[in-house]
Amino acid sequence: MGRLKLGVLISGRGSNLQALIDAAADAAYPAEIALVVSNVAGVMGLQRAEKAGIATAVVDHKAFDGRQSFEDALHETLSAAGVELVCLAGFMRLLTDGFVGRWHDKLINIHPSLLPAFKGLDVQQRAIDAGARFSGCTVHFVRPAMDAGPIIAQAVVPIHGDDTDASLSARILEQEHKLFPLAVRLIAEGRARVIDERVVIDDAVAPATAMINPSD
Helix, strand or coil: CCCEEEEEEECCCCHHHHHHHHHHCCCCCCEEEEEEEECCCCCHHHHHHHHCCCCEEECCHHHCCCHHHHHHHHHHHHHHCCCCEEEECCCCCCCCHHHHHHCCCCEEEEECCCCCCCCCCCHHHHHHHCCCCEEEEEEEECCCCCCCCCEEEEEEEECCCCCCHHHHHHHHHHHHHHHHHHHHHHHHCCCEEEECCEEEECCCCCCCCCCCCCCC
């Protein structure tokens, strides 16, 4: 059985893309990046892919007369590369129901909060303002509603009393770089399956202990 072929969609620096590049550099990792697509030319993420010898493409949304034609071109580009799983890694375009439907259970996203809490933007500052004691990140299968869909994996990050948006974001990003490759591996190994809109993971091991914040 060959490695699962990934298509990674980006719009900027591509730090989560780099985490996938690094994971896939190990021949034992069950997935490989077939194509990196950006809707913005010249971004750092494209440079990361080119440096790693990965094929890239630019599908500029501004070059199309609407979302339908843009997404048709995006779909055709991914399909032509033999992509089997699409990974949204900082892709700053909302996708329509039609595109999401075409890639049902073959499209995943990483979001910097513990979904279903704090969907959308500015999530770290919103968590701080709400007095939350924990935040984190989530990888999930994409559904038409924003930041919705069956949850594959999550990482929990405690919020410190002196946290700013920047400091909390930085600590969460460190966990994103671990979580995204893990979620892809679970899918590529056939261990993560969607059943009745919940993800069931074969042989999953949950943490044995809980975290409490404040700890004293």
